[in-house]
Amino acid sequence: xxxxxxxxxxxxxxxxxxxxxxxxxRSAVKDGLCNLFTTHTTxxxxxxxxxxxxxxxxxxxxxxKLVPRDxxxxxxxxxxxxxxxxxxxxxxxxxxxxxxxxxxxxWQGVMLAEFDGPRERHVLVxxxxxxxx
Amino acid sequence: xxxxxxxxxxxxxxxxxxxxxxxxxRSAVKDGLCNLFTTHTTxxxxxxxxxxxxxxxxxxxxxxKLVPRDxxxxxxxxxxxxxxxxxxxxxxxxxxxxxxxxxxxxWQGVMLAEFDGPRERHVLVxxxxxxxx
Amino acid sequence: xxxxxxxxxxxxxxxxxxxxxxxxxRSAVKDGLCNLFTTHTTxxxxxxxxxxxxxxxxxxxxxxKLVPRDxxxxxxxxxxxxxxxxxxxxxxxxxxxxxxxxxxxxWQGVMLAEFDGPRERHVLVxxxxxxxx
Numbered sequence: 001x002x003x004x005x006x007x008x009x010x011x012x013x014x015x016x017x018x019x020x021x022x023x024x025x026r027s028a029v030k031d032g033l034c035n036l037f038t039t040h041t042t043x044x045x046x047x048x049x050x051x052x053x054x055x056x057x058x059x060x061x062x063x064x065k066l067v068p069r070d071x072x073x074x075x076x077x078x079x080x081x082x083x084x085x086x087x088x089x090x091x092x093x094x095x096x097x098x099x100x101x102x103x104x105x106x107w108q109g110v111m112l113a114e115f116d117g118p119r120e121r122h123v124l125v126x127x128x129x130x131x132x133x
Numbered sequence: 134x135x136x137x138x139x140x141x142x143x144x145x146x147x148x149x150x151x152x153x154x155x156x157x158x159r160s161a162v163k164d165g166l167c168n169l170f171t172t173h174t175t176x177x178x179x180x181x182x183x184x185x186x187x188x189x190x191x192x193x194x195x196x197x198k199l200v201p202r203d204x205x206x207x208x209x210x211x212x213x214x215x216x217x218x219x220x221x222x223x224x225x226x227x228x229x230x231x232x233x234x235x236x237x238x239x240w241q242g243v244m245l246a247e248f249d250g251p252r253e254r255h256v257l258v259x260x261x262x263x264x265x266x
Numbered sequence: 267x268x269x270x271x272x273x274x275x276x277x278x279x280x281x282x283x284x285x286x287x288x289x290x291x292r293s294a295v296k297d298g299l300c301n302l303f304t305t306h307t308t309x310x311x312x313x314x315x316x317x318x319x320x321x322x323x324x325x326x327x328x329x330x331k332l333v334p335r336d337x338x339x340x341x342x343x344x345x346x347x348x349x350x351x352x353x354x355x356x357x358x359x360x361x362x363x364x365x366x367x368x369x370x371x372x373w374q375g376v377m378l379a380e381f382d383g384p385r386e387r388h389v390l391v392x393x394x395x396x397x398x399x
Contacts, residue, residue: 033168033259035299037362039371041315046220049174054207055216062200062217067328074320083321084328087312091374092360094225096170096259103257105172108224124369126299126362128396130261166301166392179353182307187340188349195333195350227358229303229392236390238305241357263394 001026001125007114011063013048013056014112020125021101029127030100036093037124042082042116044089045123050109063115082115089113097127134159134258140247144196146181146189147245153258154234162260163233169226170257175215175249177222178256183242196248215248222246230260267292267391273380277329279314279322280378286391287367295393296366302359303390308348308382310355311389316375329381348381355379363393 001023005014016036024034036045049055063085073080093110096103102110112121134156138147149169157167169178182188196218206213226243229236235243245254267289271280282302290300302311315321329351339346359376362369368376378387 033166033261033299035360035362037360037369039369039374041313041321041371041373047174047224048220049216052208052210054209055174055213058204058206058208058213059217059220061206062204065204066199066221066332071324071328071331073324073327075318075324076320077318080321080324083315084325087314087325088332088355089221090223090356090359091313093223094168094170094227094360096168096257098257103170103172105174105255107174108172122371124362124364126396128261128299128394130259166299166394180307180357181353182349185341185343187342188307188346191337191339191341191346192350192353194339195337198337199332222354223356226356227301227303227360229301229390231390236303236305238307238388240307241305261394263392 003123005112005121007117007119007121010117011060012114012117015050015109016112017110020110023125024100027127029097029129032097032127032129034095034097034102035126038091039122042079042086043121044086044091044113045093046089046111046113047108048111049107051107079116085115136256138245138254138256140250140252140254143250144193145247145250148183148242149245150243153243156258157233160260162230162262165230165260165262167228167230167235168259171224172255175212175219176254177219177224177246178226179222179244179246180241181244182240184240212249218248269389271378271387273383273385273387276383277326278380278383281316281375282378283376286376289391290366293393295363295395298363298393298395300361300363300368301392304357305388308345308352309387310352310357310379311359312355312377312379313374314377315373317373345382351381
């Protein structure tokens with residue numbers, strides 16, 4: 001399974017929780033693991049509070065301090081910051097499945113982190129079933 | 134399976150390796166993967182050297198430099214630092230199982246990283262068996 | 267399954283994509299997940315663009331800014347920087363398998379990140395099969 005995400009601007013956190021749960025509804029796995037993987041080198045997948053939008057805004061604002069956009073970089077395309085952030089946050093995320101849905105905590109949302117948008121991004125969804133325990 | 138961890142202070146690394154291996158002892162999986170997932174937005178799961186306590190102390194000390202507590206944040210609850218660190222370190226960790234135990238290296242320990250304690254934290258444990266290879 | 271990687275210097279990104287795909291060729295899993303796990307506390311596993319070598323050079327250069335080598339550290343062996351970077355980037359990486367190979371994007375490569383080399387590093391490979399979907 002896979003789906004695409006259209007990101008709105010250069011730096012963004014796009015909540016994809018509902019898209020993932022919709023994909024899970026088509027899977028036979030009710031208890032196990034869901035791996036999400038984005039096939040790009042200038043984006044990432046993260047879990048962030050999705051209730052107060054100020055949390056996402058603070059995180060995006062802080063990215064520029066962790067990895068300044070105009071750092072002393074050699075990569076000629078002007079998006080070295082995005083490559084470094086993608087490696088730091090990671091393109092793979094594994095979340096437990098319980099009762100056929102992501103077993104997220106109350107305040108957690110799964111976000112595609114865009115570091116070089118706007119673009120269309122792909123997310124692969126792989127589900128594996130656990131033994132009853 | 135799940136267990137809880139009581140954290141002692143605002144910033145802490147709590148070694149949960151023994152709790153995870155105790156959970157694995159109740160699983161039928163002897164060879165495969167163990168996913169650990171903490172259902173919070175101000176904590177994380179990391180693997181750190183657990184022999185010299187100075188390593189954990191250095192890591193905790195450096196957190197304040199990566200993401201200063203009193204940064205220029207909008208989130209009103211005063212714990213924006215904790216949210217940003219949780220997204221950066223990640224709430225999900227997948228570790229191989231060999232012979233029914235975590236296949237950690239000699240110096241590796243699994244830690245719950247607390248960024249907004251003291252609190253009680255939940256950790257979900259999901260085990261999946263691999264094909265014999 | 268496991269393999270070893272010899273790293274060339276103190277800080278390095280070594281592309282291990284071909285070694286992982288060679289290991290997958292010996293696995294019965296054609297569709298599922300591949301977990302990579304390095305059993306050390308001063309290295310990590312990351313996915314980075316592997317086409318323009320300037321991207322890796324920029325990332326390695328930026329590491330010294332994220333975690334300075336001569337920070338104010340207590341750990342006596344002189345490699346506190348490496349321990350902190352290992353926890354930050356992470357020693358575990360899970361990648362989807364499609365058609366018996368890593369389902370990487372066109373520009374993605376799997377890298378062993380060395381923070382305290384040169385050394386010989388071990389990587390465990392665990393594959394799990396997905397249900398047909």
